[in-house]
Amino acid sequence: AQTVTQSQPEMSVQEAETVTLSCTYDTSESNYYLFWYKQPPSRQMILVIRQEAYKQQNATENRFSVNFQKAAKSFSLKISDSQLGDTAMYFCAFRNTGTASKLTFGTGTRLQVTL
């Protein structure tokens, strides 16, 4: 079974600074998908970024980028130019390539952006 580990329960960053959230996972599969979801206080789950394991290039979405290290099974999220609206829980998630495959989530990192 796949597992996802987020070792940083809480992090804090000042506005406009850069922060990196860590995630490691365990799988025996060679192809899969990885995601970062944001959960603001409203508790809505919002997809931030995704990465296909067969792609070597790291995904980027505006101020969000990932550092995907397949051999190390590491998938960190970098948030550049942090904004107050980035304050949220961030969950790393893994999914196999099957069409109806479930998402397996980590325990989350609570990010606080301060002035």
Place this chain on the structure above:
Amino acid sequence: EPEVTQTPSHQVTQMGQEVILRCVPISNHLYFYWYRQILGQKVEFLVSFYNNEISEKSEIFDDQFSVERPDGSNFTLKIRSTKLEDSAMYFCASSELLAGTYEQYFGPGTRLTVT
């Protein structure tokens, strides 16, 4: 932009009562999921559903739970006899049939409180 909707947003029920949580997936999506999140914990997979059948279910999804697609638009989760430990946020998600990442789009969640 199409979105997944869920009703009610908050449900309070007494232990032992039956509850039905409702979801309207995005209209052209064919894969449906329920997840739950106990307060302060990670999001956990409950069940996936395709072609009017359960595709996969977790160990949490015991005989007290059932899912149904009663018509062409709704997807429901029923808990027959609620327990205190069923108190959680329940998220519905859907994904489409097209080849690709089968990205799952989440609804805003239903907060279930069992007293």
